[in-house]
Amino acid sequence: MAEVRVEGRAIEIELWGGAEAVVYRVEGVSEAGAAAFGQAVGRLLPTPDGDAEPVDGLSLVDVRPLPGREGWLSGGRLVAAVGALFYAGLVAAVGVAGGGGKVAALLGGSVALYAGCFIIYAGGRAQVADWRLKRRGVTVVAQFSHYTNKWRVYTYTTVTGQSYTYQTTGSGTDPIELTYDPARPGYARVGVSLQDTLIMVLILAIPGFVAVVGIFLVGHAVAALRGGG
Numbered sequence: 757m758a759e760v761r762v763e764g765r766a767i768e769i770e771l772w773g774g775a776e777a778v779v780y781r782v783e784g785v786s787e788a789g790a791a792a793f794g795q796a797v798g799r800l801l802p803t804p805d806g807d808a809e810p811v812d813g814l815s816l817v818d819v820r821p822l823p824g825r826e827g828w829l830s831g832g833r834l835v836a837a838v839g840a841l842f843y844a845g846l847v848a849a850v851g852v853a854g855g856g857g858k859v860a861a862l863l864g865g866s867v868a869l870y871a872g873c874f875i876i877y878a879g880g881r882a883q884v885a886d887w888r889l890k891r892r893g894v895t896v897v898a899q900f901s902h903y904t905n906k907w908r909v910y911t912y913t914t915v916t917g918q919s920y921t922y923q924t925t926g927s928g929t930d931p932i933e934l935t936y937d938p939a940r941p942g943y944a945r946v947g948v949s950l951q952d953t954l955i956m957v958l959i960l961a962i963p964g965f966v967a968v969v970g971i972f973l974v975g976h977a978v979a980a981l982r983g984g985g
Contacts, residue, residue: 757801762794792942846978854980865973872967879960883953889945893935898922898944900929910934914941 761768766783767790785793843866851859898910907923912934914920920942922934936944 757797760794760797760801762790765790767793788942850977850980854977858977858980861973862977865970865975865977867970868966869970869974872963872965872970875963876960876967879956879963883956885943886945886953889935889937889943892939893937895933895935895947897931898934899931912936912944914938916941920944 757769757771759770761770765785765787766781767785769780769782771778771780847859847862850862894915896912896914898912901909901911901921903909904923906925908926908928910922910924910932911919912922914936915938918941920936922944924932924946932946934944934946936942
């Protein structure tokens with residue numbers, strides 16, 4: 757491997773191909789993952805030796821199709837297509853049985869149910885991540901690095917000697933204490949108190965109420981299929 761170049765969500769991997777270098781380009785990856793890959797591989801690249809015979813990097817490449825990627829209707833897309841067809845049939849059936857009012861209740865309830873459940877999932881996932889961080893996280897002192905347009909940027913060093921950045925709002929340049937996850941050292945948080953947890957639980961009660969309203973509306977609309985109210 758001659759060089760690795762990262763351009764946003766794309767990675768270019770340059771291989772020695774005998775007399776000429778060959779470049780492979782991978783696009784559509786996450787920007788953070790691309791940056792981490794470029795840094796990790798870049799540290800492992802050997803210093804070019806002009807006297808050494810060039811190695812044919814292409815001879816070490818094994819190209820294989822990923823399993824489960826054949827065809828448009830595969831995996832999650834097939835499930836999504838079946839779900840969309842089922843929902844369209846449900847809307848049509850409710851419209852025939854109950855009229856436009858029931859269809860409006862079904863559509864509005866579906867949106868409320870989806871929005872409420874999604875917010876609860878996102879907030880609950882964040883709370884679980886914070887709980888795991890408090891149990892197994894490592895606390896370090898982060899030093900102020902620089903300002904951007906919206907953030908204060910701090911740097912911290914893990915027990916393995918790797919450096920990462922943490923962004924936060926506000927002003928000031930005093931050092932702060934961060935807790936990072938050893939399994940994901942790039943994920944760090946300022947200490948979360950019990951009060952913060954209680955506030956988040958109260959906030960999640962709002963989308964919970966929205967989800968309950970959505971369930972009621974969907975149930976009220978589907979009841980038309982049985983001749984109910």
